[in-house]
Amino acid sequence: MTTIGLAGAGTIGSGLIRLLGTTPATRDWKIKTILVRDLSKVRIGLPALAKMTNRMEDLTDDPEIDVVVELLGGVEEAFQVVSRALKAGKAVVTANKNLLAERGPELFALAARHRVALGFEASVCGGIPVIRLIQEALRADHITSLEGIVNGTTNYLLTRMSEERASYADCLADAQRLGFAEPDPDYDVSGKDAVCKAGILATLAFGGYVDFRKVPTSGIDSLELEDIRQAEAMGYRIKLLASARRSPEGRFDAEVGPVLLPLGHPLASIRMEYNAVLIESDGLVKTLASGKGAGAAPTSISLLSDLLDIAEGRARVPQLDHPFLGKPFDQGARGTAPSRYYLRLSVPDRSGILAQVAGLFACHDISIASVLQPEVPDEAGGSLVPLILTTHTTTRARLDLVLASLASEGWGRSVVLRIQEN
Ligand SMILES: NC(=O)c1ccc[n+]([C@@H]2O[C@H](COP(=O)([O-])OP(=O)(O)OC[C@H]3O[C@@H](n4cnc5c(N)ncnc54)[C@H](OP(=O)(O)O)[C@@H]3O)[C@@H](O)[C@H]2O)c1
Structure with a gap:
């Protein structure tokens, strides 16, 4: 039998409760304790025998609970719950992308040290495995x-x-x-x-x-x-x-x-x-x-897959070579990959402006592939108007120099999008 401590009974927590109730493989599982923020809220469909609490220790420190499922959202409180559960030797399953993106290295280190599983399939793309x-x-x-x-x-x-x-x-x-x-x-x-x-x-x-x-x-x-x-x-x-x-x-x-x-x-x-x-x-x-x-049903499918792996002893316990514990990538060098760009600029509505803009691009060795100036009502005359253009292959770093020059003229940059060729 698997005994679960459920942290959170909102959209996803309630979805998981519904799914557990209809899955034959989980018939003998028990949700022992449910952590919520507001104990006075009226809730329907919760397991009759589950104890409601607003103290996380009722989950993390209960020796009868094997697995803590974290569905609180946010980072700080979720980190407290997950790290305390891992330190207590409990497996954890979470759907919390913010928590893993921000504190993943600490949590996978804890899971590896305490030799417990940390399932997170539901944290990215809901039900897609x-x-x-x-x-x-x-x-x-x-x-x-x-x-x-x-x-x-x-x-x-x-x-x-x-x-x-x-x-x-x-x-x-x-x-x-x-x-x-x-x-x-x-x-x-x-x-x-x-x-x-x-x-x-x-x-x-x-x-x-x-x-x-x-x-x-x-x-x-x-x-x-x-x-x-x-x-x-x-x-x-x-x-x-x-x-x-x-x-x-x-x-x-x-x-x-x-x-x-x-x-x-x-x-x-x-x-x-x-x-x-x-x-x-x-x-x-x-x-x-x-x-x-996203959504309660697809996300709960991913949570349940992780829970089944844990219950059946198939869940992989993170090792010290887990990717979250790998050397961080050098993310410093940006904007050097070649690409084409689509830009919608805001420029003054006066003659000669196209040549001026083209000159700025030429100064930075960026070749313009197409230009379009959508018509605007006459009353917009004198103000900034849109100018849409695409470039031939360049780099974002070089394009940023043009955008800085445009900004120094007091002209706006509305949208800059990369064009992907294949
Ligand atoms: N919604 C989706 O489609 C989706 C999809 C994939 C992943 N996720 C992730 O799943 C997690 C849960 O999302 P959700 O949509 O179910 O959120 P939600 O509806 O806001 O539910 C959050 C639950 O956690 C409880 N809670 C929050 N902070 C708490 C605290 N400090 N102490 C005790 N209980 C606390 C809330 O208690 P009360 O009920 O008392 O307020 C509520 O029951 C998030 O990490 C989210 O990113 C969501």
């Missing part, structure tokens, strides 16, 4: 790059903007009404959620700790329908991509942000709230995993 894919199926291969749509909210918004030609603000309001976006959407739309997941996946794929705080990150909140339209007219689709790669010389690059993907790219057709991760490796070349990346 992408962590198993990297850690198990691909462990005999050599991964060279990974790219993923790892945030369902932003993919939902970009899909609606693209398919319905609706504005960002309208799609966001709709997504909030339908529960695909939080009342405060910043965490998702700014790329913060995606970069935590990128840090975890890149750590596992490349075998050294990737600090998500050093990964260049941008969100979709400054995109306009015009960007979606122009990208599609050029044969691309805009997706918020988390990507990381290691060159044969060992140079590591990671980035999170909206990217123009060719329509034929495997990730360009991932729609709505679905997630997908594309892994390139020497042996399998390209492997694509896609599915439901």
Whole structure:
């Protein structure tokens, strides 16, 4: 029999309780204690015999509890619960990407020292078994790059903007009404959620700790329908991509942000709230995993897989060579990879401006591939107007010099997106 201490009975905690109740293999499992913040909240569907508490020690220090499932969210309190449980020799399963991205090295060191399992399949892409894919199926291969749509909210918004030609603000309001976006959407739309997941996946794929705080990150909140339209007219689709790669010389690059993907790219057709991760490796070349990346039911499937592994004695206990304990990557050298770019600038509405902008690019040896100045109403005359252009292959470092020159002229940079060729 497995005895569980459940930390958190919110969306995911309640989903896991429902799943445990309907899975034959877990019939004799017991949720002994449930940690919540507010004991006075009315809750339905909780196991009748479980004790409710707001003291974490009731889980971590109870010798009858074998496994602690951490579903609190946040970092500090979750770290206290998980680290205390590991020190007490209990296995832990968590869905908390913030916790692992930020404190993963400490927690895997504790798990290794105390020889206990730390399951985290649910922390990235909800129900898609992408962590198993990297850690198990691909462990005999050599991964060279990974790219993923790892945030369902932003993919939902970009899909609606693209398919319905609706504005960002309208799609966001709709997504909030339908529960695909939080009342405060910043965490998702700014790329913060995606970069935590990128840090975890890149750590596992490349075998050294990737600090998500050093990964260049941008969100979709400054995109306009015009960007979606122009990208599609050029044969691309805009997706918020988390990507990381290691060159044969060992140079590591990671980035999170909206990217123009060719329509034929495997990730360009991932729609709505679905997630997908594309892994390139020497042996399998390209492997694509896609599915439901969030929500109570898919996330609980991943949690239950980890719990079954622990109950059946198949869970791998982290060793001292675990990727989270590997030497951190040098994430200092940025912006040197060659790429094309899409830019939407704000420039003064006066004659000669195109030549002036082209001159700035030429000064920094960047060749412009196309220019478009969308028409604006006459009354906008004299103010800043949009100028959309694409470049031939350059580097982000060089482009940043042009953007700095534009800014020093008092002109705006609205959107800068990488164009991916394949
Ligand atoms: N929602 C998703 O689709 C999804 C998908 C994948 C992963 N995750 C991850 O799963 C975790 C849980 O997410 P969720 O959506 O279930 O969150 P949630 O609905 O906000 O539930 C959080 C639960 O934890 C309890 N809690 C929070 N802080 C606490 C504290 N300091 N002490 C005691 N109890 C505390 C809350 O107690 P009260 O009930 O008393 O407030 C609540 O029961 C997060 O790490 C999240 O990132 C979520």
